[in-house]
Amino acid sequence: MGDARPIGLFDSGVGGLTVLREVVRRLPDESTIYLGDNARAPYGTRSDDEVRRFSAECLDELVRRDVKAIVVACNTSTSVALPQLRRRYDVPIVGVVRPGATAAALATRTRRVGVIATPATIRSHAYFQAIKDENPFVEVYEHATPDFVPLVEAGRLHGADVDEAVRRGLAPLLGERTADGEWIFPLPADARIDTLLLGCTHYPLIVDSIRGATGEGVAVIDSALATASVLAELLAINELRAPAGSTPSHLQLTTGDVERFRATATLLFGSEFTAVEAVIVPEAA
């Protein structure tokens, strides 16, 4: 038994590679096909209709390549397009929002969870709803951190300036501190979160700075990791894991420039994801 077909992963760009990385770690026998719609990224500034159309065009391509399941590794697409995508295809589709929300609702002890994401994801309130679905007694503090993706895309993952940008971005959720760690604007006890959910696939790449800003009292939940766990669980309970001893293959497709994708992937992930090929989806050329 088992199913040796690849798992498809879709993202607007390179951020979803953090999900791919966790999937490959958790499921080393599984083959994968990753599709990044770099020609039309970022999705965060697109209309809902555009996000739905672009996502469907990309998933059409993955379905043509006979994937056994699809991970929508893009928070914007998950938040805006997941219902339509699930009705469009017979192939099972896992989004990134729900797994992260479930992990956060389980992690909090004080019932106060912060969510950081791009403005488009925050606007959709998808994480708010998913956490409330899990446990409506949890307070959810949503906060857009638009400065973080440009940092990551520029390959700036460490250093004092990243720490400073992260500390400033998180101040509304955590209270404000100086670079020396002195509180200049502490939050009252009943507004302090004990769990911070990273609602953007780029953010795990600057998790060290984020952990530095939150301190040890706050659990930092990574949607990429939670999604890989949920996918592994779903394949297992549905008996769709690749046969043991399979030789997995990994292919990365981009609607944009192949060399640029490879350069960014190498900058962020080393030599792990360099089997890059171009793919053309309608209108993305």
Added chain:
Amino acid sequence: MGDARPIGLFDSGVGGLTVLREVVRRLPDESTIYLGDNARAPYGTRSDDEVRRFSAECLDELVRRDVKAIVVACNTSTSVALPQLRRRYDVPIVGVVRPGATAAALATRTRRVGVIATPATIRSHAYFQAIKDENPFVEVYEHATPDFVPLVEAGRLHGADVDEAVRRGLAPLLGERTADGEWIFPLPADARIDTLLLGCTHYPLIVDSIRGATGEGVAVIDSALATASVLAELLAINELRAPAGSTPSHLQLTTGDVERFRATATLLFGSEFTAVEAVIVPEAA
């Protein structure tokens, strides 16, 4: 510790009393306030905007009465209005869709689940999405059964004519049989469901006929029961159960005619829910 305040339950009419009945069974120490918007029922034929506005007016009344949590015991309102309601109030809100969906996704072995509900609920695809959220590998067959609510509201809960109406209503999901149980239109094996989710609060009242139609090979999942279980679990993990030994009180409010509500409640549930009072919400008079 604990919280002795009542739990609020809201439904468009009397159907949600099946949820109230399970809540009282599962949580005998808890006080409850039930509000039925009978003056404006049924919601199934209302516009989405109306359902959202009516629901908010009713929840305003429950919140004014200082409930510690609210159960939206109405599938239409849960499907259409839950996101808006959760952002409107600090009071935690539990819907009926997600608990039923979770139970159905856990119950199925063949990964084929049927959902029956009113046309409005089916149109929203809320159960489809909630089951896919739980396990996207499950096939979901949605089917509207508009004839069942009128039967229940008329107090016809048993008998050959109810059996026959139920058998006819379920034929597209189960295949068709004569009254003697002979198959005249059997479904192919890969289209047979092994789990049937009752996505309407009225349906548990005709569950005997439904079980008769499905036969023993199909698990019948009752959203009312699943919702009461989830509520009990949530109150426990959040330490909001009423103190042990509390003397619970139960109040039923209706925007419609008090005597008519009491008569229907008595017809369907015996003497359990007869502490009925009138309540006025804006425009419902």
